[in-house]
Each structure stands twice: as C-alpha cells, then as structure tokens.
Amino acid sequence: MQIMSEKGAAGGGLRERKKRATRAALAEAAVRLAAEHGAEKVTVEAISAAAGVSVRTFFNYFDTRDDAFVVIDADAGARMRQAVLDAPAALSPLEALREAMVAELAEAEQQHELWRLHAQVLHASPHLLVRSLGAHMADETELAEAIAARIRAGGRPATASVPGAVPGPGSDEERRKALDLYPRLLAAVAGTAVRTSVEHWYARQEEGAFLDVFQEVFALLAAGLPAPPAPPA
Amino acid sequence: MQIMSEKGAAGGGLRERKKRATRAALAEAAVRLAAEHGAEKVTVEAISAAAGVSVRTFFNYFDTRDDAFVVIDADAGARMRQAVLDAPAALSPLEALREAMVAELAEAEQQHELWRLHAQVLHASPHLLVRSLGAHMADETELAEAIAARIRAGGRPATASVPGAVPGPGSDEERRKALDLYPRLLAAVAGTAVRTSVEHWYARQEEGAFLDVFQEVFALLAAGLPAPPAPPA
DNA sequence: TGCAAAAATGCACGTCGTGCAAAATTAAGG
DNA sequence: CCTTAATTTTGCACGACGTGCATTTTTGCA
Missing domain, CATH: 1.10.357.10 (Tetracycline Repressor, domain 2)
Structure with a gap:
C-alpha cells in the first residue's frame, strides 16, 4: 500500500494513521481511475486493487462506490x-x-x-x-x-460598530x-x-x-x- | 394502475399524461412504502408492484431506486x-x-x-x-x-429607489x-x-x-x- | 381497421453491497 | 520473546440493483 502524505489532524496511534492512509489511498485511486476511464467504468475491484486492499475492505471504508469519488476528505x-x-x-x-x-x-x-x-x-x-x-x-x-x-x-456582537449598520426598527x-x-x-x-x-x-x-x-x-x-x-x- | 390527480402543467397528449401518471404513481408508492417499512427495506419489485408496472418499467422512469424516494416532482x-x-x-x-x-x-x-x-x-x-x-x-x-x-x-433595475439603498462607491x-x-x-x-x-x-x-x-x-x-x-x- | 411510433415487458448478465465466520495484524504485558 | 485480547482484513455466499437487447403490447393517426 502506497504511503501517502498524512494530512489533517496528526493522529496518535499507528492504527488510526494506517486507517486514514488506507482511506486516502482508496479515495485517490478512485479519483485517478475515474478521471482516466470515466467513473461509470471503474469497478470497486479496480479501485481496491489499485489501493492494495481487498474488495471487502473497500466497503469497510465506504458505504457506496460513489462515495469514494465524492468524499475525498472525510473530516x-x-x-x-x-x-x-x-x-x-x-x-x-x-x-x-x-x-x-x-x-x-x-x-x-x-x-x-x-x-x-x-x-x-x-x-x-x-x-x-x-x-x-x-x-x-x-x-x-x-x-x-x-x-x-x-x-x-x-x-x-460582531461588527456592531459599522457606520452603515442601521439599528433596525x-x-x-x-x-x-x-x-x-x-x-x-x-x-x-x-x-x-x-x-x-x-x-x-x-x-x-x-x-x-x-x-x-x-x-x-x-x-x-x-x-x-x-x-x-x-x-x- | 391507479389514476392519480394529474397536477402540474396539464399535458396535451394522452401519452404524456399516462407517463406522468405512471411516474407519479411510482414515486407515491415508493414514498408510502418507505414511510411504512423504512426505505432500505423497500425493493424496486415492491414499488413496481404497488404501482402496477413491471420492474423493468420502473427503471424506464428512474435511474436509481433512491430517485423514486427523492424526486417526487420531477419538473x-x-x-x-x-x-x-x-x-x-x-x-x-x-x-x-x-x-x-x-x-x-x-x-x-x-x-x-x-x-x-x-x-x-x-x-x-x-x-x-x-x-x-x-x-x-x-x-x-x-x-x-x-x-x-x-x-x-x-x-x-429592481428596487433601486429604496431609501436605505446606498449607491455604493x-x-x-x-x-x-x-x-x-x-x-x-x-x-x-x-x-x-x-x-x-x-x-x-x-x-x-x-x-x-x-x-x-x-x-x-x-x-x-x-x-x-x-x-x-x-x-x- | 390497419400501420407506424412509442412504451412496457421478460430475460440474461455483470456489479453492488451485506452478513458472517475465519485469518491476519496490532497493542500491551509478563 | 511470547502470549493474549482486540481490531482489522479477507473470503464466501447471496440478494438486490441496473442495463442491453429483443419481443410484445399499447397508442396515435389515417
């Protein structure tokens, strides 16, 4: 599995980091494959293979195939x-x-x-x-x-002292x-x-x-x- | 097939009216079934049966099962x-x-x-x-x-003469x-x-x-x- | 009524998504 | 280093989704 630049809130445990890496790898693989072949022609099997995990694991991370194309950054x-x-x-x-x-x-x-x-x-x-x-x-x-x-x-109360701000009747x-x-x-x-x-x-x-x-x-x-x-x- | 109150722009031909009726019947059946049993438990077969059409016909009207729950009024x-x-x-x-x-x-x-x-x-x-x-x-x-x-x-230019409207510098x-x-x-x-x-x-x-x-x-x-x-x- | 266009249908097939149990990996101690 | 419990990954089976294609039925019109 390709190591990715782990972004976002730097997680603590090794477990969580690996999970985030796997998720990111799946999302990135999905997007790259879809950009090349068209989203409809990209099977979950292809995405999973590109990310180096099994098909079943894909569905541990995404509820739907389309989610991998849409939810690039989950949090x-x-x-x-x-x-x-x-x-x-x-x-x-x-x-x-x-x-x-x-x-x-x-x-x-x-x-x-x-x-x-x-x-x-x-x-x-x-x-x-x-x-x-x-x-x-x-x-x-x-x-x-x-x-x-x-x-x-x-x-x-925010920019309350703006000159143009009407107090409002x-x-x-x-x-x-x-x-x-x-x-x-x-x-x-x-x-x-x-x-x-x-x-x-x-x-x-x-x-x-x-x-x-x-x-x-x-x-x-x-x-x-x-x-x-x-x-x- | 249950006749529905044809709403919207009253279509001309009988063909179009029947198509709209079928579409509305499918959408309504989908919503009613989903409200009763939960959307995930409602199969396309059940929706189609309730609307009196075949499963294949359902997919002539909706690209996806979920569309029947979401797109109640297409136009x-x-x-x-x-x-x-x-x-x-x-x-x-x-x-x-x-x-x-x-x-x-x-x-x-x-x-x-x-x-x-x-x-x-x-x-x-x-x-x-x-x-x-x-x-x-x-x-x-x-x-x-x-x-x-x-x-x-x-x-x-719309409500240009509103007193509070600043001309904007x-x-x-x-x-x-x-x-x-x-x-x-x-x-x-x-x-x-x-x-x-x-x-x-x-x-x-x-x-x-x-x-x-x-x-x-x-x-x-x-x-x-x-x-x-x-x-x- | 007869004919052409449009819609509905049946069937086959590939893919999706899930439940379940087994195998592999990790964290934490002794 | 080895054991052990928890977590994750994986394989397998199965029902449902969605599509292409050929066929049948219905509609609009002459």
Whole structure:
C-alpha cells in the first residue's frame, strides 16, 4: 500500500494513521481511475486493487462506490467547524468563517492536481456532482450550528460598530428570529462563495489565484449582508 | 394502475399524461412504502408492484431506486424557473422569486400528507437527505441563471429607489462582478428560506401556517440583502 | 381497421453491497 | 520473546440493483 502524505489532524496511534492512509489511498485511486476511464467504468475491484486492499475492505471504508469519488476528505467539515470555534474572539463571525475557509482551501490547494481531477470527475457525471453538492450542503447545516454556538459563546456582537449598520426598527421578537437565521445566512453565503469560486477556478484553467478569487467573491457576497442583529436580551 | 390527480402543467397528449401518471404513481408508492417499512427495506419489485408496472418499467422512469424516494416532482424546478421568467415585469427579482416560490409551495401543500411522508422518509435516512439536498442545490444553480436572464431582460433595475439603498462607491468593474453574483446570492437566500421553513414545519407538527412561516423566513433573510447593483453600462 | 411510433415487458448478465465466520495484524504485558 | 485480547482484513455466499437487447403490447393517426 502506497504511503501517502498524512494530512489533517496528526493522529496518535499507528492504527488510526494506517486507517486514514488506507482511506486516502482508496479515495485517490478512485479519483485517478475515474478521471482516466470515466467513473461509470471503474469497478470497486479496480479501485481496491489499485489501493492494495481487498474488495471487502473497500466497503469497510465506504458505504457506496460513489462515495469514494465524492468524499475525498472525510473530516474536512469537522475541521472547518473546529476552526470556526477556535478562531480568536476578536474576529467577527464573518471574519472567523472566512479565515477558517481560507485555511482549509489553502490546505486543499497543496494537492491541487488531485482536486482538479476530482472536479473533472464530478463535472463528467452530473450524478456525482449532485451527490457532492448534497454532502456540501449537509456540512453547511452543521457549520451554521457551529457559527450559532460561536455567536452565543463569544461576547462581541460582531461588527456592531459599522457606520452603515442601521439599528433596525424591528421589535425584540423580530430580532430574536433574525438572530436564529443569521448563522444560516452566513453559512449559505460562505457556501455560495466556495461553489462559485471553485466553478470559476475550474472553468479558467489558470493555476494560482484560486484563493484570491475566493476572497474576492466572498467579499462581494458578504457586502450584501448587514451586521448581525443585536441580541434582544 | 391507479389514476392519480394529474397536477402540474396539464399535458396535451394522452401519452404524456399516462407517463406522468405512471411516474407519479411510482414515486407515491415508493414514498408510502418507505414511510411504512423504512426505505432500505423497500425493493424496486415492491414499488413496481404497488404501482402496477413491471420492474423493468420502473427503471424506464428512474435511474436509481433512491430517485423514486427523492424526486417526487420531477419538473418542479422547471416550473419555478418558468414562473420567475413569466412574472410581471413590475416585480423586482426578489419579489418575482418569492411569488414563484409561494405559488409552487402552495401547490405542493395541497398534498401535504404525501409531502409529510416524504420529509419523514428523508429524515429517517441521512443518505437520502443528502441526495435531496444535492438535487435541490442543482436546481438552485439553474434557478440563479433564470434570475440572471430575467434581470438582463427586464428593464427595471429592481428596487433601486429604496431609501436605505446606498449607491455604493464601487467602480464599474466591481459593480459588474457584483451583478454576476447577485442572482446566485438571491437563489441561495431563497433556497435557505425553503429549507429552513420546511425544517421548522417538519419539527412542529402543526398543520397550516407553512406558507406564513416561509414568508416570514424569506422576509427576514431578504432583509440582509441590498438592492441589486446598478448595471455599469 | 390497419400501420407506424412509442412504451412496457421478460430475460440474461455483470456489479453492488451485506452478513458472517475465519485469518491476519496490532497493542500491551509478563 | 511470547502470549493474549482486540481490531482489522479477507473470503464466501447471496440478494438486490441496473442495463442491453429483443419481443410484445399499447397508442396515435389515417
């Protein structure tokens, strides 16, 4: 089994490291084979053989063959949430979210060749693209909860002192509801920024600049957001 | 084969009507069986038998067994886009979008029992929920393009005369990019409103009020949006 | 009614995905 | 170094999924 650059949270035991390596090897083999022959023509047997494990073992790591094409990094979502929660308290929720995403995307860009193949595979079969979008969206929901937790915990009501921010003539009830919705809106904007910039990056085949594009898109979308409502309490 | 209330755009030929009826019968049978026995325990054979067709015919209508659980209304997305395009020119993009969604959701609510079962099935198997989210998101992308087309075609730059709308000190270049992004942001907000209100509606088991909840969530989320940027030309 | 197009069906076949039990590997001590 | 318990890998069998192809049935129309 080919040793891979073990990324992510450096695990402790040898067992866990080997499991992560096997999982990564399977995912990478799946993507490379799919990019070459087309996802539909790649059997689980071929993926397993390329990763050096048995077919049965493949299904110990992935519930479905398609998962190997879609879920390249299983715990990226968890890392994102943790990064949002661990961000310095001085950052507004929006800034914390942006920094967390920039860090995650920067890490992913270190393997941009694999990610380009990944995008190519998804682009080639709409079926897989839908699965990927769904997984992305499920992560987004959990991310919204992490944002909400951060807002509840953190003392600062974000960028409350922005000059353009209207205090809002809403009642306390309205502000409470808006406060419930704000994390979702934030997560939706962030997700839209990611998808849009990935799409742009994939369309133009220029190498670098991806993070710059993301930052710009994020800023433009975020310009449409008001400061979060002040808590009614 | 059980005759179903043929909904949607009343098709012309008898052939198309029968095809839609068969498709609806299969989807409904799938959802009802899944709600009763659990989606994983429902075979294609059972669904086909319940709808009165052969197993092979099932696969003439759905690429996958799971599609029958997920895609209850195949052309809802197309209707949405058409409604957005056909909305009176006096409406802003935001208003046109809201009216289109309200109309669509109102129609769906006429079969709220089936939709409740549908939500229950998705809720029971995260696997299917992800698929549904992905399909929803793919529709959202196409919806954004319809919105963009409407903005390009329609004469009015939307609610440009809103008092709170800042003209924005951005350059023409920035406004052009923001204009490209605005439809996506709008679609994202609308999608978030739908998912949030559906979630709320499913959590509380109260009967009516769904459309009211949606309108409120939509308004609260939209409050975070600025007027669309004026075209640079 | 007769004819052509479209849809439904049956059948065969390869692949997927799972339960179960046996074999191999690992961590921890004596 | 060797033993032992826990974890992981693997093989095997089996039901279900999904597809290609030829055939039969149904529909639309003259």
